[in-house]
Amino acid sequence: MKLAYWMYAxxxxxxxxxxxxxxxxxxxxxxxxxxxxxxxxMRSMLERERDFTPVTASIxxxxxxxxxxxxxxxxxxxxxxxEEKPNLVVLTPTCTSSILQExxxxxxxxxxxxxxxxxxxxxxxxxxxxxxxxxxRTLDQIVRFYLDKSKxxxxxNDTKTLNPxxxxxxxxxxxxxxxxxxxxxKRIFADLNININLVIPENAxxxxxxxxxxxxxxxxxxREVGILTAEYLKKEFDMPFVNITPMGLTQITSFIREVQNxxxxxxxxxxxxxxxxxQTRFISQSAWFSRSIDCQNLTGKKAVVFGDLxxxxxxxxxxxxxxxxxxxxxxTYCKYDVEWFKRxxxxxxxxIVISENHAVIAELIKKTDPAVIxxxxxxxxIGKKLNIPCGVISSPVHIQNFPLSYxxxxxxEGTNQIADLVYNSFTLGMEDHLLDLFGGxxxxxxxxxxxxxxVTWSPQALLELTKIPGFVRKKVKKNTEAFANQQTISVxxxxxxxxxxxxxxx
Amino acid sequence: MTKTTNQLTFECExxxxxxxxxxxxxxWLYQKIEDSFFLVIGTKTCGxxxxxxxxxxxxxxxxxAMAELEEAxxxxxxxxxxxxxxxxxQIKKDRSPGVIFWIGTCTTEIIKMDLEGIAPKLEAEIGxxxxxxxxxxxxxxxxxxxxxxxxxxxxxxxRKEPKLSISKKQSLIQNSSEHAYNSTNYSIKKAITPLVIFxxxxxxxxxxxxxxxxxxxxxxRGWLPSSSYSELxxxxxxxxxxxxxxxxxxxxxxxxxxxxxxxxxxxxxIGPDGTRAWIEKICNIFxxxxxxxxxREQSVWKxxxxxxxxxRGKSVFFMGDNLLEIxxxxxxxxxxxxxxxxxxxxxDKRYQAAELAxxxxxxxxMNTIIPRIVEKPDNYNQLERIHELKPDLVITxxxxxxxxxxxxxxxxxxxxxxxxQIHGFVNTQEILQLVTxxxxxxxxxxSPVPILYNTKN
Numbered sequence: 001m002k003l004a005y006w007m008y009a010x011x012x013x014x015x016x017x018x019x020x021x022x023x024x025x026x027x028x029x030x031x032x033x034x035x036x037x038x039x040x041x042m043r044s045m046l047e048r049e050r051d052f053t054p055v056t057a058s059i060x061x062x063x064x065x066x067x068x069x070x071x072x073x074x075x076x077x078x079x080x081x082x083e084e085k086p087n088l089v090v091l092t093p094t095c096t097s098s099i100l101q102e103x104x105x106x107x108x109x110x111x112x113x114x115x116x117x118x119x120x121x122x123x124x125x126x127x128x129x130x131x132x133x134x135x136x137r138t139l140d141q142i143v144r145f146y147l148d149k150s151k152x153x154x155x156x157n158d159t160k161t162l163n164p165x166x167x168x169x170x171x172x173x174x175x176x177x178x179x180x181x182x183x184x185x186k187r188i189f190a191d192l193n194i195n196i197n198l199v200i201p202e203n204a205x206x207x208x209x210x211x212x213x214x215x216x217x218x219x220x221x222x223r224e225v226g227i228l229t230a231e232y233l234k235k236e237f238d239m240p241f242v243n244i245t246p247m248g249l250t251q252i253t254s255f256i257r258e259v260q261n262x263x264x265x266x267x268x269x270x271x272x273x274x275x276x277x278x279q280t281r282f283i284s285q286s287a288w289f290s291r292s293i294d295c296q297n298l299t300g301k302k303a304v305v306f307g308d309l310x311x312x313x314x315x316x317x318x319x320x321x322x323x324x325x326x327x328x329x330x331x332t333y334c335k336y337d338v339e340w341f342k343r344x345x346x347x348x349x350x351x352i353v354i355s356e357n358h359a360v361i362a363e364l365i366k367k368t369d370p371a372v373i374x375x376x377x378x379x380x381x382i383g384k385k386l387n388i389p390c391g392v393i394s395s396p397v398h399i400q401n402f403p404l405s406y407x408x409x410x411x412x413e414g415t416n417q418i419a420d421l422v423y424n425s426f427t428l429g430m431e432d433h434l435l436d437l438f439g440g441x442x443x444x445x446x447x448x449x450x451x452x453x454x455v456t457w458s459p460q461a462l463l464e465l466t467k468i469p470g471f472v473r474k475k476v477k478k479n480t481e482a483f484a485n486q487q488t489i490s491v492x493x494x495x496x497x498x499x500x501x502x503x504x505x506x
Numbered sequence: 507m508t509k510t511t512n513q514l515t516f517e518c519e520x521x522x523x524x525x526x527x528x529x530x531x532x533x534w535l536y537q538k539i540e541d542s543f544f545l546v547i548g549t550k551t552c553g554x555x556x557x558x559x560x561x562x563x564x565x566x567x568x569x570x571a572m573a574e575l576e577e578a579x580x581x582x583x584x585x586x587x588x589x590x591x592x593x594x595x596q597i598k599k600d601r602s603p604g605v606i607f608w609i610g611t612c613t614t615e616i617i618k619m620d621l622e623g624i625a626p627k628l629e630a631e632i633g634x635x636x637x638x639x640x641x642x643x644x645x646x647x648x649x650x651x652x653x654x655x656x657x658x659x660x661x662x663x664x665r666k667e668p669k670l671s672i673s674k675k676q677s678l679i680q681n682s683s684e685h686a687y688n689s690t691n692y693s694i695k696k697a698i699t700p701l702v703i704f705x706x707x708x709x710x711x712x713x714x715x716x717x718x719x720x721x722x723x724x725x726x727r728g729w730l731p732s733s734s735y736s737e738l739x740x741x742x743x744x745x746x747x748x749x750x751x752x753x754x755x756x757x758x759x760x761x762x763x764x765x766x767x768x769x770x771x772x773x774x775x776i777g778p779d780g781t782r783a784w785i786e787k788i789c790n791i792f793x794x795x796x797x798x799x800x801x802r803e804q805s806v807w808k809x810x811x812x813x814x815x816x817x818r819g820k821s822v823f824f825m826g827d828n829l830l831e832i833x834x835x836x837x838x839x840x841x842x843x844x845x846x847x848x849x850x851x852x853x854d855k856r857y858q859a860a861e862l863a864x865x866x867x868x869x870x871x872m873n874t875i876i877p878r879i880v881e882k883p884d885n886y887n888q889l890e891r892i893h894e895l896k897p898d899l900v901i902t903x904x905x906x907x908x909x910x911x912x913x914x915x916x917x918x919x920x921x922x923x924x925x926x927q928i929h930g931f932v933n934t935q936e937i938l939q940l941v942t943x944x945x946x947x948x949x950x951x952x953s954p955v956p957i958l959y960n961t962k963n
Binding site for chain 1: 529570577645
């Protein structure tokens with residue numbers, strides 16, 4: 001058992017559901033107790049999804065516990081097949097249901113005999129993998145399934161496209177700024193004269209997966225999701241892939257050069273250097289920003305970075321190599337991929353932190369006392385307590401990290417966004433500090449002074465007043481006193497307060 | 507689809523509906539019981555739900571934590587007793603709570619972890635009371651979680667008056683008499699009535715209701731739960747108990763069967779009609795003639811007249827997820843609304859008998875259709891009915907709210923009713939504000955240029 005207050009990565013089934021619900025017309029059925037469908041709330045709220053989340057539960061209740069699911073799961077799948085006519089149903093076990101050790105594989109098979117839809121059982125162990133690993137695996141599983149099927153049916157399309165083309169693999173619902181990143185990636189590839197063959201899983205149809213091998217190569221923008229799929233496609237169809245995250249100028253340059261390299265290996269010789277040069281110097285503002293006086297002030301300032309693999313490594317690199325900021329330590333909660341992480345950041349910081357425990361991170365931040373934090377929502381709150389500004393750079397996130405406006409982290413526009421984020425975090429911190437130094441916001445609250453009241457408060461009423469949350473207490477006090485004056489009550493009792501609330505609110 | 511009988515009818519569907527996991531009760535109970543610590547013994551799934559559902563609360567160092575089960579716990583390679591002891595000692599060291607609640611989950615049920623067996627031993631060993639509640643999704647929905655916790659706490663209420671606390675009790679009496687001095691109908695006896703109210707409410711709302719009863723000369727002995735575990739009310743054989751929420755049937759049963767208390771079956775004090783009926787019923791039991799209640803109710807109705815104008819004649823559909831549905835529907839019908847369907851996770855017809863009777867009577871009084879009550883609803887079927895009926899307002903969970911809004915249906919998020927102050931005369935307006943907010947807002951959107959806000963495909 002582990003005492004835990006907060007987790008950075010969710011349980012495995014969340015990863016599976018994110019993949020399934022990102023595809024077009026794929027329905028996930030969770031084998032889960034009542035209340036485990038919280039994923040639907042997150043998708044509907046955080047992404048402000050207009051459509052019903054294609055996830056339902058085959059409920060595990062007391063009866064299932066005593067007699068097994070029997071026909072229930074099969075019925076749920078068949079019912080959903082009729083109602084929604086999905087292309088694919090992904091049967092998703094949860095922590096709870098995986099202990100029951102029911103033969104879900106068999107249920108999936110039996111259901112598939114009667115459904116129009118394909119049926120797959122998500123192959124993830126809930127006690128060994130987390131949300132991110134599970135999403136990687138589920139995507140891989142679905143892609144394999146459809147490519148195998150296409151091979152058997154002889155509908156696999158592996159004729160390469162005439163012009164260079166790419167599959168973008170790993171853009172997923174509830175991902176950190178994923179949709180904006182996708183637009184930015186598309187823009188880069190358009191600039192490089194490379195066609196997009198397929199984007200998966202976001203909004204892709206499973207029936208288009210047989211076209212995956214048509215692309216010249218694959219692009220996996222994030223470390224967390226898509227690598228397994230890309231490796232499989234490499235092995236099976238000899239498709240090269242680029243898995244450098246084009247976040248920050250250094251990495252975008254490496255990314256584009258890698259693409260150039262891949263194309264030339266495939267016999268298409270291109271030279272992107274001029275493009276890189278123009279973009280870096282004139283389209284992205286961040287190279288100039290790094291040279292400007294503003295950024296000079298940031299030199300040697302102390303920052304700490306914590307997040308998932310992709311964002312933590314990329315942001316640390318930007319701070320260190322592009323802005324001259326000292327990265328006191330850099331860390332990740334993705335324990336399962338530590339070796340890769342260490343390789344990425346070994347030249348950036350001597351201290352590398354690997355932890356899933358937010359208390360450890362909080363303690364470290366306190367000890368380091370950096371000028372700024374770049375982390376997840378948890379680090380933002382840690383920063384709030386310690387009065388250290390924080391820029392949010394990675395999941396887990398809140399609704400404010402699903403902005404309406406265009407906020408990519410990838411590509412040249414991404415560099416501008418990141419520069420703003422970094423700079424704003426610092427200036428706010430500086431401003432706060434200066435204000436503190438000069439005695440804070442010196443605004444006298446005139447209302448407070450003029451509020452000489454003729455009424456008195458009974459001790460019980462005063463006690464009651466203290467129970468009212470701070471931010472409305474003053475208003476309640478004022479209203480009650482006004483009410484008392486109006487009713488010519490001289491001593492305010494608890495009853496007076498209630499009456500006042502009732503009368504004055506309407 | 508509309509019913510024309512004047513009898514309540516109950517249907518039961520497949521139980522495929524969206525609701526919160528009952529462990530969510532932790533989020534309001536740890537705030538209510540100030541010296542408590544809640545340990546949820548479950549998996550990452552439970553933790554993920556709590557972390558996301560509690561929102562910013564999670565950052566305020568809440569007095570709750572997960573005892574996250576690992577593979578070795580599931581396969582019994584680790585000893586449950588030793589593991590729980592280790593964690594509870596840690597909690598004792600870090601937080602020194604007055605009581606630790608163990609919240610059993612689906613997983614502890616399935617692996618049959620003997621929490622009730624382990625707790626007394628560990629309690630003796632570490633010297634902190636440990637209360638076990640099985641608030642799992644196999645058996646319960648959302649607010650029923652509180653029910654399981656209160657049912658367990660009911661067993662811990664003292665049976666005899668502790669000798670040392672007389673001075674405390676006196677000060678309590680003095681407190682309540684202070685109210686009485688200031689109230690207009692001071693004259694009635696000050697003796698504490700053998701009445702305990704059960705159900706967790708924010709302290710201000712609880713004292714508002716206590717105060718309403720005091721005005722009738724009924725001095726409540728205590729609340730289950732009180733704001734600290736050490737102040738659990740005395741419950742003796744033959745005492746009276748009354749519930750304030752519709753989802754507390756296990757607690758009621760426990761109080762009756764295990765503590766031999768007498769349950770006052772009353773409608774719940776939600777809305778001025780409910781509050782009046784609740785007080786009247788209690789007065790009736792203690793042979794008190796209620797004073798000024800009818801006028802009180804009428805004045806509340808009058809004060810919310812502007813809201814009533816907005817809701818009158820509008821139709822509502824409850825998809826059902828928190829068990830407050832019957833009481834809210836009854837109130838809204840009294841407000842002049844038409845309720846098509848009351849979805850409800852679980853219907854205890856005995857515990858809610860008085861509330862159901864009032865619902866039926868309200869429908870007759872208002873001369874409106876009797877809504878269908880659908881227990882264990884099927885959300886898919888409900889969405890089809892909503893599509894067909896086109897209600898003016900759907901009260902639903904967050905999973906459906908945005909998709910329904912995108913289809914032009916007004917929605918109100920049902921969970922807000924759980925977390926808002928809706929009890930007693932004083933909070934009538936609060937309920938109506940919740941109900942009218944979507945109507946008001948969408949009226950604004952529809953008036954000048956509807957095309958701007960029309961997102962229907």
